[in-house]
Amino acid sequence: MEKDEVEKRKLTIVCRCEEVTLEDIEKAIEDGCTSLEMLRKKLRIGMGPCQGRTCIPIVVRILARKLGKHPDEIGYPKFRAPLVPLPIKLFEKAKEEEHES
Amino acid sequence: MIAVPGVDRRIYQHPILDFKWRGRKIKFYFEGKEVIGYEGESIAAALYANGIEIWSLSKKYNRPRGPFCMIGKCSSCFCTVDGRPNVRICIEPVKEGIHVQRQKGLPDIPTTWKTAEEEEILETDILIIGGGPAGLSAALKASEYDVNIILVDEHFKLGGQLKKQTHKFFGSKELFGGLRGFQIAEKLTEEIKKRKNIRVLTQTTAYGLFRGNWVGLASYNKLYRVKAKCIIVATGAHENYLAFPGNDLIGVMGAGGAQTLMNEYGILPGKNVVVVGSGNVGLIVSYQLLQAGANVKCIVEILPHIGGWFVHAAKVRRYGIPIYVKHTVKEAIGKERVEKVIITQVDEKFQPIPGTEKEIECDLLLLAVGLTPDIRFLAQAGCKMKWNSALGGFVALRTRYLETTVPGVFVAGDASKIEEATTAMIEGQIAALSAVIKIKGPIEKAVKEREELLKFLEEYRKSPVLRRTREGLKEVVIE
Numbered sequence: 001m002e003k004d005e006v007e008k009r010k011l012t013i014v015c016r017c018e019e020v021t022l023e024d025i026e027k028a029i030e031d032g033c034t035s036l037e038m039l040r041k042k043l044r045i046g047m048g049p050c051q052g053r054t055c056i057p058i059v060v061r062i063l064a065r066k067l068g069k070h071p072d073e074i075g076y077p078k079f080r081a082p083l084v085p086l087p088i089k090l091f092e093k094a095k096e097e098e099h100e101s
Numbered sequence: 102m103i104a105v106p107g108v109d110r111r112i113y114q115h116p117i118l119d120f121k122w123r124g125r126k127i128k129f130y131f132e133g134k135e136v137i138g139y140e141g142e143s144i145a146a147a148l149y150a151n152g153i154e155i156w157s158l159s160k161k162y163n164r165p166r167g168p169f170c171m172i173g174k175c176s177s178c179f180c181t182v183d184g185r186p187n188v189r190i191c192i193e194p195v196k197e198g199i200h201v202q203r204q205k206g207l208p209d210i211p212t213t214w215k216t217a218e219e220e221e222i223l224e225t226d227i228l229i230i231g232g233g234p235a236g237l238s239a240a241l242k243a244s245e246y247d248v249n250i251i252l253v254d255e256h257f258k259l260g261g262q263l264k265k266q267t268h269k270f271f272g273s274k275e276l277f278g279g280l281r282g283f284q285i286a287e288k289l290t291e292e293i294k295k296r297k298n299i300r301v302l303t304q305t306t307a308y309g310l311f312r313g314n315w316v317g318l319a320s321y322n323k324l325y326r327v328k329a330k331c332i333i334v335a336t337g338a339h340e341n342y343l344a345f346p347g348n349d350l351i352g353v354m355g356a357g358g359a360q361t362l363m364n365e366y367g368i369l370p371g372k373n374v375v376v377v378g379s380g381n382v383g384l385i386v387s388y389q390l391l392q393a394g395a396n397v398k399c400i401v402e403i404l405p406h407i408g409g410w411f412v413h414a415a416k417v418r419r420y421g422i423p424i425y426v427k428h429t430v431k432e433a434i435g436k437e438r439v440e441k442v443i444i445t446q447v448d449e450k451f452q453p454i455p456g457t458e459k460e461i462e463c464d465l466l467l468l469a470v471g472l473t474p475d476i477r478f479l480a481q482a483g484c485k486m487k488w489n490s491a492l493g494g495f496v497a498l499r500t501r502y503l504e505t506t507v508p509g510v511f512v513a514g515d516a517s518k519i520e521e522a523t524t525a526m527i528e529g530q531i532a533a534l535s536a537v538i539k540i541k542g543p544i545e546k547a548v549k550e551r552e553e554l555l556k557f558l559e560e561y562r563k564s565p566v567l568r569r570t571r572e573g574l575k576e577v578v579i580e
Contacts, residue, residue: 010432011162013349014342016169017176019161022344049176049187053339057473057494071488076495079481081309081317085187090324093217099313099328 015055017048025059029066036063036074049085052077108152112367116392117267117281120367127195132203138195143257145171145178145191146366148201154351154438156180156190160206165437167351168370171358172262173255174339174475179204185321186211191361192304194257220324225251225300227536228316228327230307230478231335233261234522235514237289238529239333239536244296246537246547251327252293253302253318259293260286261337263522265360267389276523283364285522310482314509331509331536334479335529338472338493338515343377347433356386356469363393371465375442376400377430381521383469384413387422398461400424401444403451410566430466431458439466472519479516482507491573493519498579501555502535503528506579511536518577520570527558 012022020043033039036046036059045059046052052059056077064071113120123139130136131153138147145168148156154167156178169177173192180201182188186208190201227243229236232254240252258264266282277285293299305320316332318325340355342348352371356378359370374395376383379402387397400417405427407414417424431443431453446457473494480486484497484505496518497505504511513532514525534551538544562571 010346010434011164011349012344012346014344016159016166016342016349019159019164049179050174051477053174053473053475053477054170054342057341058344060488060494071495076476076480076486079477081311081481082319083308083477083481084306084319086308086319087211087217087321089217090220090319090322093219094324095220095222095326097222099315 014058015043015045015048015052017050017054018044018046020045020055022062025062026066029063034063034067036060036077039063040077046077051079051083105152110150110152110369112363112369112393114394115367118364118367123367127197129195129197129199129201131201133200140195141258142195142366143191144180144182144193144195144199144201146362146368147195148190149362149370150366150368155203157203158205159349163206164349165351166349167438168358168362169354170340171355171361172339179208181208184211185215188321192256215322218323220326222326222328223251224328225249226329226540227251227331227333227533228307228329229253229333229335230316231261231337231514231516232256232259232301232303233335233337233514233525234263234285234289235337235516235525235529235532236261236333236335237286237293238526239335239513239533240299240529241289241292241296241533242530243533243537244298246534246541246544248298248537248540250296250299251302251329252299253305253307255304255306257304259290259301259303262357263289265357265364266522267364267392268385270523272523276526282522307478310478310507310510329509330540331511332482333511333513333529333532333536334482334497334505334516335512335514335525335532336475336478336516338474338519340468341471341473343430343468343470345430345432347435347439350433350435350439351437352435352439352464353433353466353468356382356467357472359465359467360386360389364389369393369395370467371395371463373398373463374465374467375430375444375461375463376467376469378402378408378469378471379404379414379424379426380408380469380471381410381413382472383467384409384417386467386469387417388413388420391420391422395465397422398463399444401428401430402426403429403447429453433466439464442466472515474516474518476516479505479510479512482510484510484512487577489518489573489576491569492577496577498577500580501578502538502551503532504535504539509536509539518570518573520567524558524561527554527561530554531558 226248263286272278513528
């Protein structure tokens with residue numbers, strides 16, 4: 001679809017950061033995406049700056065319903081450090097110091 | 102769309118709030134044009150007050166984005182501030198002379214970085230992540246036991262979502278009964294400042310837990326590396342979103358987002374409002390909108406019954422606000438922003454019944470459809486999680502003393518399950534005492550105090566209105 005056309009259209013947005021629609025998700029599931037990770041890789045859903053705080057709760061419920069699974073089986077995305085995007089400049093001033101762990 | 106002449110959304114008269122804090126005027130620039138804010142306002146609040154509500158353009162479809170969560174959780178307010186990209190202007194204070202630029206999709210490549218400061222390496226007994234009711238209470242309780250505490254929060258002001266609570270709390274004096282939420286926030290914050298063993302880092306985020314209980318913290322120009330004996334995660338929750346056509350129009354926002362504007366900053370979020378969800382948040386926000394001078398057109402509830410407490414529903418009903426049960430939003434319509442909403446009746450399976458649509462004109466559509474605990478730090482730390490609908494989604498398994506499956510990592514407040522501020526404050530204290538006991542051994546006073554709090558919490562949760570939480574907790578509290 002042309003970008004202009006989409007802009008004028010009314011969308012049902014699920015992921016506000018990456019602009020993934022309900023339609024996109026339903027189609028991806030129909031096409032065979034059966035996990036959160038697959039949806040993330042296909043659609044970038046939940047991979048924007050808010051890191052899924054808005055969309056993942058909806059996606060988990062959609063997946064659970066469509067696949068007839070319990071949300072525990074769907075799971076949640078893998079969260080890695082840094083949890084938020086950080087400017088690389090900060091790490092330039094990181095101290096080189098060894099720690100006992 | 103920059104300057105909106107004559108628009109002033111600030112509230113000047115309110116039955117509960119005064120706006121004496123609006124002291125010094127601050128002049129700053131948005132897209133090169135002058136904007137006047139007040140000291141103590143966030144950039145987002147000041148812009149909205151002046152009728153400026155498009156803060157960024159989305160990167161794929163170029164759609165306008167404006168106020169949505171208002172507490173630093175979503176990404177709708179990303180602006181470039183003095184050359185610094187991706188700034189959440191809802192948790193960034195106005196400052197004299199700053200230049201704020203709308204972010205249009207991806208930001209420009211940064212060229213004007215200020216030099217970062219040298220990283221600071223710290224050791225502490227207890228690190229508390231989140232300065233809302235749970236985190237503040239945890240810090241104060243722990244500080245009574247001669248331990249060192251670091252408290253971090255992403256906002257420029259402590260208090261979390263207590264800051265936007267204008268209703269009086271129930272309960273005894275110890276529980277701040279009779280005080281309003283924002284007054285409790287002020288009281289706790291003042292007390293925190295007096296304690297010499299609490300170091301507060303605002304506008305700082307905890308970006309991860311590393312081996313050996315090292316936690317990385319970052320402010321916009323400085324890193325901190327903290328070795329903490331115990332960590333209390335009190336990161337709160339975020340509001341749920343709802344999928345319907347037009348749901349990303351400006352004017353569709355979280356009920357909590359509207360509360361931030363109206364109750365914390367004294368800015369009217371809209372004039373004609375439709376509220377989705379008749380839980381306590383939906384009911385309370387409706388009443389607060391009336392107090393602020395808005396017109397609440399209706400509350401829409403998909404279930405066949407009102408979700409919130411009778412006392413709140415009765416209040417809203419007295420003011421003649423219709424509550425449509427078995428109804429949902431079909432779509433939001435508008436060009437630049439929301440202009441009207443179509444609601445529809447639903448059947449037993451929550452499917453829209455054709456022919457039952459109603460069109461309602463409004464400039465604000467609030468989503469009060471529940472909250473989800475912010476578990477990111479806990480998940481990254483490796484805490485085991487379990488889904489529980491009654492508790493708001495995935496939550497960390499925890500002992501009754503609020504320790505998660507990662508030793509030394511505790512959880513309190515809404516981050517542990519969706520409940521309310523009073524229990525968050527009690528949980529904060531319990532987590533603090535557990536951390537103290539973990540560090541210093543079973544000090545008699547601490548053990549006794551913790552048992553009393555646990556007992557109190559158990560009694561408190563016997564209330565029929567907290568039944569779902571009580572049942573849900575049985576599933577996630579481990580030995």
